[in-house]
Amino acid sequence: MKEKLKTSIQFTKNLFTTGAFKQTSRKVELEICSLLPKTGAQTIVEFGIGHGNITREILRTISPESRLIAFEVNPEFCEYVSEHIEDERLTIVNDGAENLRNYVEGSVHGVVSSLPLTLFPKELRKSILQTAYDALEPGAYYNQILYTRVHQKMLTSIFDECSVVRFINIPLEYVYHCRKLSKKS
Numbered sequence: 624m625k626e627k628l629k630t631s632i633q634f635t636k637n638l639f640t641t642g643a644f645k646q647t648s649r650k651v652e653l654e655i656c657s658l659l660p661k662t663g664a665q666t667i668v669e670f671g672i673g674h675g676n677i678t679r680e681i682l683r684t685i686s687p688e689s690r691l692i693a694f695e696v697n698p699e700f701c702e703y704v705s706e707h708i709e710d711e712r713l714t715i716v717n718d719g720a721e722n723l724r725n726y727v728e729g730s731v732h733g734v735v736s737s738l739p740l741t742l743f744p745k746e747l748r749k750s751i752l753q754t755a756y757d758a759l760e761p762g763a764y765y766n767q768i769l770y771t772r773v774h775q776k777m778l779t780s781i782f783d784e785c786s787v788v789r790f791i792n793i794p795l796e797y798v799y800h801c802r803k804l805s806k807k808s
Protein backbone atom coordinates (compact mmCIF):
# COMPACT_ATOMS: atom_id res chain seq x y z
CA MET A 624 0.00 0.00 0.00
CA LYS A 625 2.81 2.38 0.98
CA GLU A 626 4.63 1.53 -2.28
CA LYS A 627 1.47 2.18 -4.33
CA LEU A 628 1.07 5.59 -2.72
CA LYS A 629 4.73 6.40 -3.41
CA THR A 630 4.22 5.42 -7.07
CA SER A 631 1.08 7.58 -7.37
CA ILE A 632 2.95 10.59 -5.95
CA GLN A 633 5.80 10.11 -8.44
CA PHE A 634 3.40 9.62 -11.37
CA THR A 635 1.45 12.75 -10.45
CA LYS A 636 4.65 14.81 -10.09
CA ASN A 637 5.67 13.70 -13.60
CA LEU A 638 2.20 13.80 -15.15
CA PHE A 639 3.38 15.22 -18.49
CA THR A 640 5.56 12.18 -19.13
CA THR A 641 3.63 9.49 -17.24
CA GLY A 642 0.12 10.42 -18.35
CA ALA A 643 -1.30 8.61 -15.30
CA PHE A 644 -2.04 9.20 -11.61
CA LYS A 645 -1.55 5.60 -10.59
CA GLN A 646 0.03 2.44 -11.83
CA THR A 647 -1.77 -0.03 -14.04
CA SER A 648 -4.22 -2.38 -12.33
CA ARG A 649 -3.32 -5.99 -11.54
CA LYS A 650 -5.85 -7.37 -14.06
CA VAL A 651 -4.24 -5.29 -16.80
CA GLU A 652 -0.75 -6.42 -15.80
CA LEU A 653 -1.90 -10.01 -16.34
CA GLU A 654 -3.78 -9.31 -19.60
CA ILE A 655 -1.00 -7.31 -21.21
CA CYS A 656 1.47 -10.17 -20.66
CA SER A 657 -0.93 -12.95 -21.66
CA LEU A 658 0.26 -13.28 -25.28
CA LEU A 659 4.00 -13.12 -24.63
CA PRO A 660 5.98 -16.21 -25.61
CA LYS A 661 6.58 -18.40 -22.55
CA THR A 662 9.23 -20.75 -23.92
CA GLY A 663 12.49 -20.48 -25.87
CA ALA A 664 15.16 -17.79 -25.88
CA GLN A 665 13.12 -14.71 -26.80
CA THR A 666 13.80 -10.99 -26.89
CA ILE A 667 11.02 -9.02 -25.20
CA VAL A 668 10.85 -5.24 -25.04
CA GLU A 669 8.99 -3.05 -22.56
CA PHE A 670 8.21 0.65 -23.15
CA GLY A 671 7.59 2.80 -20.04
CA ILE A 672 8.49 0.92 -16.86
CA GLY A 673 7.42 3.39 -14.16
CA HIS A 674 8.04 1.59 -10.86
CA GLY A 675 8.26 -1.80 -12.58
CA ASN A 676 4.90 -3.46 -11.84
CA ILE A 677 4.49 -4.74 -15.42
CA THR A 678 8.23 -5.43 -15.63
CA ARG A 679 7.83 -7.91 -12.76
CA GLU A 680 4.91 -9.63 -14.50
CA ILE A 681 6.83 -9.90 -17.78
CA LEU A 682 9.75 -11.51 -15.94
CA ARG A 683 7.33 -13.96 -14.27
CA THR A 684 5.86 -14.84 -17.69
CA ILE A 685 8.90 -15.30 -19.95
CA SER A 686 11.32 -18.24 -19.93
CA PRO A 687 14.62 -18.34 -18.01
CA GLU A 688 16.50 -18.10 -21.36
CA SER A 689 14.71 -14.98 -22.56
CA ARG A 690 15.78 -11.39 -22.08
CA LEU A 691 13.83 -8.22 -21.39
CA ILE A 692 15.02 -4.82 -22.59
CA ALA A 693 13.03 -2.10 -20.83
CA PHE A 694 12.96 1.55 -21.99
CA GLU A 695 12.19 4.42 -19.63
CA VAL A 696 12.88 8.16 -20.07
CA ASN A 697 12.73 9.08 -16.38
CA PRO A 698 16.13 8.37 -14.72
CA GLU A 699 14.54 8.18 -11.24
CA PHE A 700 12.21 5.39 -12.36
CA CYS A 701 15.18 3.56 -13.92
CA GLU A 702 17.08 3.81 -10.64
CA TYR A 703 14.05 2.68 -8.61
CA VAL A 704 13.53 -0.41 -10.75
CA SER A 705 17.21 -1.34 -10.84
CA GLU A 706 17.23 -1.14 -7.01
CA HIS A 707 14.01 -3.15 -6.58
CA ILE A 708 14.19 -5.81 -9.30
CA GLU A 709 17.19 -8.08 -9.38
CA ASP A 710 17.03 -10.28 -12.47
CA GLU A 711 19.85 -11.05 -14.90
CA ARG A 712 17.39 -11.19 -17.80
CA LEU A 713 16.52 -7.51 -17.39
CA THR A 714 18.35 -4.62 -19.07
CA ILE A 715 17.07 -1.14 -18.30
CA VAL A 716 17.64 1.51 -20.96
CA ASN A 717 17.29 5.13 -19.83
CA ASP A 718 16.13 6.39 -23.22
CA GLY A 719 12.96 6.82 -25.25
CA ALA A 720 11.12 3.97 -26.92
CA GLU A 721 11.65 5.80 -30.22
CA ASN A 722 15.34 4.84 -30.00
CA LEU A 723 14.65 1.10 -29.83
CA ARG A 724 16.87 0.28 -32.81
CA ASN A 725 19.90 1.96 -31.19
CA TYR A 726 19.85 -0.75 -28.51
CA VAL A 727 18.15 -3.85 -29.91
CA GLU A 728 19.38 -5.61 -33.03
CA GLY A 729 17.54 -8.51 -34.60
CA SER A 730 13.98 -9.65 -34.11
CA VAL A 731 11.80 -8.83 -31.14
CA HIS A 732 9.34 -11.51 -29.96
CA GLY A 733 6.96 -9.31 -28.01
CA VAL A 734 6.48 -5.68 -26.95
CA VAL A 735 4.63 -4.53 -23.85
CA SER A 736 3.93 -0.81 -23.79
CA SER A 737 2.28 1.47 -21.25
CA LEU A 738 3.54 4.60 -23.02
CA PRO A 739 1.14 7.55 -22.73
CA LEU A 740 0.70 7.69 -26.53
CA THR A 741 -2.05 10.31 -26.24
CA LEU A 742 0.50 12.86 -24.95
CA PHE A 743 2.86 12.32 -27.88
CA PRO A 744 2.86 14.33 -31.11
CA LYS A 745 1.24 12.30 -33.89
CA GLU A 746 4.51 11.82 -35.80
CA LEU A 747 6.30 10.45 -32.72
CA ARG A 748 3.39 8.12 -31.92
CA LYS A 749 3.41 6.81 -35.49
CA SER A 750 7.18 6.42 -35.59
CA ILE A 751 7.27 4.42 -32.30
CA LEU A 752 4.51 2.08 -33.50
CA GLN A 753 6.08 1.62 -36.94
CA THR A 754 9.54 0.97 -35.46
CA ALA A 755 8.01 -1.64 -33.13
CA TYR A 756 6.15 -3.24 -36.06
CA ASP A 757 9.31 -3.42 -38.16
CA ALA A 758 11.30 -4.97 -35.28
CA LEU A 759 8.71 -7.65 -34.47
CA GLU A 760 9.10 -11.23 -35.62
CA PRO A 761 6.12 -12.30 -37.78
CA GLY A 762 3.47 -13.81 -35.48
CA ALA A 763 4.52 -11.68 -32.50
CA TYR A 764 2.42 -9.11 -30.62
CA TYR A 765 2.72 -5.46 -29.68
CA ASN A 766 0.63 -5.08 -26.49
CA GLN A 767 -0.42 -1.60 -25.44
CA ILE A 768 -2.43 -0.21 -22.54
CA LEU A 769 -4.47 2.92 -23.25
CA TYR A 770 -7.16 4.92 -21.44
CA THR A 771 -9.00 5.76 -24.65
CA ARG A 772 -9.84 4.19 -28.01
CA VAL A 773 -8.84 7.23 -30.07
CA HIS A 774 -5.65 5.62 -31.34
CA GLN A 775 -7.34 2.43 -32.52
CA LYS A 776 -7.29 3.63 -36.16
CA MET A 777 -3.53 4.21 -36.08
CA LEU A 778 -2.92 0.82 -34.45
CA THR A 779 -5.05 -1.01 -37.03
CA SER A 780 -3.40 0.88 -39.89
CA ILE A 781 0.09 -0.28 -38.82
CA PHE A 782 -0.50 -3.78 -37.42
CA ASP A 783 -2.08 -6.67 -39.33
CA GLU A 784 -4.53 -7.72 -36.59
CA CYS A 785 -5.72 -5.90 -33.47
CA SER A 786 -8.01 -6.97 -30.65
CA VAL A 787 -8.97 -5.02 -27.57
CA VAL A 788 -9.95 -5.98 -24.01
CA ARG A 789 -11.71 -3.37 -21.88
CA PHE A 790 -11.39 -3.13 -18.09
CA ILE A 791 -13.97 -1.22 -16.13
CA ASN A 792 -11.80 0.71 -13.71
CA ILE A 793 -11.36 4.39 -12.95
CA PRO A 794 -10.09 5.39 -15.45
CA LEU A 795 -11.28 2.83 -18.03
CA GLU A 796 -8.34 0.74 -19.26
CA TYR A 797 -8.02 -0.84 -22.70
CA VAL A 798 -5.43 -3.47 -23.56
CA TYR A 799 -4.66 -3.70 -27.28
CA HIS A 800 -3.06 -6.86 -28.63
CA CYS A 801 -1.70 -5.97 -32.09
CA ARG A 802 -0.10 -8.63 -34.22
CA LYS A 803 2.35 -8.66 -37.08
CA LEU A 804 1.50 -11.51 -39.42
CA SER A 805 4.17 -11.38 -42.09
CA LYS A 806 6.95 -9.19 -43.43
CA LYS A 807 5.53 -6.41 -45.62
CA SER A 808 7.48 -5.92 -48.86
Ligand SMILES: C[S@@+](CC[C@H](N)C(=O)[O-])C[C@H]1O[C@@H](n2cnc3c(N)ncnc32)[C@H](O)[C@@H]1O
Nearest residue numbers: 640641643646647671672673695696719720737
Ligand atom coordinates in the same frame (compact mmCIF):
# COMPACT_ATOMS: atom_id res chain seq x y z
C1 LIG B 1 1.49 5.37 -17.55
S1 LIG B 1 3.17 5.21 -17.00
C2 LIG B 1 3.19 3.42 -16.89
C3 LIG B 1 4.12 2.88 -15.87
C4 LIG B 1 3.95 1.41 -15.51
N1 LIG B 1 4.46 0.55 -16.56
C5 LIG B 1 2.49 1.06 -15.24
O1 LIG B 1 1.91 0.35 -16.07
O2 LIG B 1 1.95 1.48 -14.23
C6 LIG B 1 4.08 5.54 -18.50
C7 LIG B 1 5.60 5.47 -18.38
O3 LIG B 1 6.18 5.74 -19.67
C8 LIG B 1 7.35 6.55 -19.48
N2 LIG B 1 7.64 7.22 -20.75
C9 LIG B 1 7.08 8.36 -21.25
N3 LIG B 1 7.58 8.63 -22.47
C10 LIG B 1 8.45 7.63 -22.78
C11 LIG B 1 9.25 7.33 -23.92
N4 LIG B 1 9.28 8.11 -25.00
N5 LIG B 1 10.01 6.20 -23.88
C12 LIG B 1 10.01 5.38 -22.78
N6 LIG B 1 9.28 5.64 -21.67
C13 LIG B 1 8.50 6.72 -21.68
C14 LIG B 1 6.95 7.47 -18.32
O4 LIG B 1 8.06 8.07 -17.69
C15 LIG B 1 6.19 6.48 -17.41
O5 LIG B 1 7.05 5.80 -16.54
